[in-house]
Amino acid sequence: MIRDADPRTKLFIVMCISTLGLFFSNPWMQLTVFFLGLLAAFIFKASLMSSVKRLRKMMSVIVMIVILQSIFVKSGNVVIGTKNFTLITDEGLKRGFGFLMRLLVILISGTIISTCSMRMLVQGLVQMKLPYDMAFMTSVGIRFLPLLMEETKDTFTAIQLKGIDIRNLPLKRRFEIISYVFTPVIAGTLNKAKKLSLSVECRGFRAYDRRTSIIQLKFNRSDYMILAATAMLSLALILVNISVL
Known part of the structure; x- marks a missing residue:
């Protein structure tokens, strides 16, 4: 089953999604990465509703940060303001939207990781040549x-x-x-x-x-297919982002 995929496969997907989400500055590319992460979470049957409930409690803080991001960026075309006073610009809205998308991508990455049992996650990190001490500290931090x-x-x-x-x-x-x-x-x-x-x-x-x-983790055929598809899709998104810039 897809949910029972190797933890290293899920870690690779999370690494790709979070890296692309953090480094892309184009709003359309960020939105694309967000929907791809949402698709991956749906495929792995992650508990998105619990994350939505947690996010709803923080929504006022998130909205305030997005508004502040929009207000304090003065570059770009004026959206709300006068000749002598600029309140919100299109560049500010772009920065605020980028912050929101990055936050959502990190949240989705966490839901994908949560589908792994902690023991399997530690074993996956160890088999990725990470020292056991660091793998154990990572699992303790997540817990x-x-x-x-x-x-x-x-x-x-x-x-x-x-x-x-x-x-x-x-x-x-x-x-x-x-x-x-x-x-x-x-x-x-x-x-x-x-x-x-x-x-x-x-x-x-x-x-x-x-x-x-x-416990010894082994890749199966579906893991290799997911890894290859994720790598090719990530490379394609990077090339599209370069062409857009």
Whole structure:
């Protein structure tokens, strides 16, 4: 099945999609990369709805950043403004759209990676000649992100239970409370990291120079076909982008 593709295949697709999304500056090319990433996530049966729900919570911040990107870029033709004052230009809108597309491409890349089990992902990184220590730290970092978000959510819930409605506070006071939130979140994260390090040491992590594994990943025919198609499509997009520029 496509969902059971080799983790290295998914990592290669994510690498191509995220690299093209970050380096392309043409809006149409960025939109093309976004739809290709969406297609890849659909093929691998990634959970897009959970990502959409997380993105919806951050939508106000994202919209604000896009607007600021549009406002502070003064080059290009004026879209909204007067003769003496320029508010938004077409170049500013282009920069804001580019930021939004890059953010969505990174989000889709994360959903594709989430279809891999953590054990298989670590094994794939190891077989790609990445040291096991770095592969393990990568997996721990990926696993810690949801915990960090959950810790932040719990802290905001505790503030609301004390009768403080952050949404109705003045902007200055709101930023002060948000800065206070980071202290318990960071403290809780450091505490979890300390417990994890003790657990890893008790299990003899790095007791031997070379670590063996009973799992050995192998490419099948569909993996080779996906890798070849991804490489050719990426090369085609690069050539089209060069011709457009």
